[in-house]
Amino acid sequence: MKQSEAGCAGCETLGTPEQQAKLHAVIDSSKATPGCLMHILQEAQGIYGYLPMSVQKVIALELGISLSEVYGVVTFYSQFSLTPKGKHRISVCLGTACYVKGSDKILAEIEKELGIKSGECTADGLFSIDTCRCVGACGLAPVMMIGEEVYGRLTPDKVKGILDSYKQEEQNA
């Protein structure tokens, strides 16, 4: 339900002229390659941060395929998002190696600290939480990623300090 609501809100805009130009450039350059839809969606998500319905419509139109096909692919893969993500995207690894070392407790602590659940974004747009299956840094289990930064050998009591450092950075900026 939530997803479709956000999608409709997204219908109104295709972003800045710069974003639009980038999107069209991506579509034009990869259109001819067989199986290009995934690549275009990945690039589009890079441009917009997520995949609003308006963007999906443009892609469907340009590729001459139905919107339902585009939407079907978007909702199939966990990497694609229909809703905006936070400025700092937290991703907690729930792969086996991390799970047996207590990553569920790390996730619970982050959720408690930020007052949101996995899959949600804080009201100020600063953080969003997701879970992932193995970033491959099993030697450091349990791990989480914030943006591109990997935090390893975590314990629940380390969580607050890490999140605070991002909040602090934001206040200083």
Added chain:
Amino acid sequence: MTIQELDKIRASKKELIDVRRLVKEQAEKLAPNTGYRHQVLVCGGTGCTSSHSLKVIEQLEASFRELGIDDVLLVKTGCFGLCALGPIMIVYPEGAFYAQMTPEHAKTVAEKHLVKGGSVVKELLYKGTVHEDGSIIPFAETPFYKKQMRIALRNCGVIAAEDIDEAIAAGDYMALEKVLTSMTPDDVVKEVLDSGLRGRGGAGFPTGRKWMFAKASEGDIKYVCCNADEGDPGAFMDRSVLEGDPHCVLEAMTIAGYAIGAHQGYIYVRAEYPVAVERLKIAIGQARKYGLLGKNILGLGFDFDIDLRLGAGAFVCGEETALMTSIEGHRGEPRPRPPFPAVKGLFGKPTILNNVETWANINPIIVKGAKWFSSIGTERSKGTKVFALGGKITNVGLVEVPMGTTLREIVEEIGGGIPNGKKFKAAQTGGPSGGCIPADLIDTPIDFDNLVAIGSMMGSGGLIVLDEDTCMVDISKFYLEFTADESCGKCTPCRIGTKRLLELLTKITEGKGSEEDLVKIEEIAEHMKSSSLCALGQSAPNPILSTLSKFRKEYEDHIYNHHCTAGVCKALLTYQIDKEKCIGCGMCARNCPASAITRTDYTAPGHKLASFAIDPARCIKCGVCLQNCKFKAVERK
């Protein structure tokens, strides 16, 4: 590039690579010929970069400038395997193995070891390489490395991962040269068949037969694919090969293209592996520039090119037909087989798909011969297998051992045993498609067939060690949550079966299970195995079936006694305070997030303050009181 030019590169860098492979004395003799006093190899794989190895490299560069060191070569490699000790740095020709490096440590090593006349900084070495009397043990002689045999990982942690010249000098493209100059496509297929190589992605299908079928298929267009969608959580060997030696995969795919008559390859790689993706892009670019990919390879008349395709986070795309559907740009749903991909695969054309580790074995098979390869391993599983050791084990990391090595050797000798004095309970192999091997089977020699016989499977090679604190019902539930989440929904047995199994397991972990539920679980599991469309659904019940057969008592304990031995299933736990031991300090009450702990009016003999008690109705079973009590008065039952 011609073969002569290739040889020239090999010759020019040969000694440089040899220094990293030889034992200390020989390496020291050879080192002056390379023009470098020292070679410093720092791991640039995901494991070590996550613990900030790149900052170590930056610091070394800065220190070199500062100290005027210009005859030390700094090399960013792939994974050394011992990820638990990252960031790792090895200095040659001594073979000094520095572990858990920080920029400060790097500065110290530069100042004391890498300067002219410097010597090894023993305090910073990996402890396992320093003998009690202070002498240094070569790292190849440590328990972690000693029993290993590196075929697929031969170049990982040896060469600069982004330098094609080093890859060539280390032996990459030697097999391609041999194939294009002296072997017919039939010879190539026969060599791979004779080697006995079986697919390392999970099912263990003979690679040579796959190639033979695809070669026999009629068609002017054929494809070669690489499965680098390593989705099994806890497995990271494919990532390490791609990060440490990407050219070995490109080379092997080109050889397969020559063997079956294909001119285009695709590597389908997880988007969650940014470092691997980047290194592949660099490697493909370099190979094209050198004429090792593209038209007229090595001037010998064969055309082959490779493109990358990025996954987008769907476990089912590791299944071969789903992977191909995904490359075609659709929802990654599997297709019924037959027709098999060797007949009708990608874009409807004959296709072979092999996993990264399988590809990594091709070069040695061609160069050293099928006979050599088939002399390693067990009767029906040849060669080596890479395992990603994880979970409750001291030496978390990547190990490659000959097939037939026992689980005990891997866990106790190579893995260094279980930390914190805990007891080994089981090893999980094969990820969400596999099962658990209990302690009484720890001496089983590991190969494809033995693992199936004891109710598990090889899978891609994730090996997660579980100790006594792991609840087997909970771990099955964990895997079912995974497969229920990742089921693509195309076929009913998998879509609904995973969901129902998860519900039943959840019931049991909440203490609401009944004997009937175990019967139902077995019934659903059988149906899923026999009627799901692809391996995801067919193997999804394996974690339950294997734990149910080997650890049935734990299930029964949850059902009949409402008790979780490992103390994991929250709904079945109770926390109590022993009023005789409680000194009344109040640490527990102050830290209780649910305000469930209050003071009673009982004071134990010998104590000054009244004891505390937990209100079970308010307790959320978080265990904070247990962690905070210094007097062992809090008990978990």
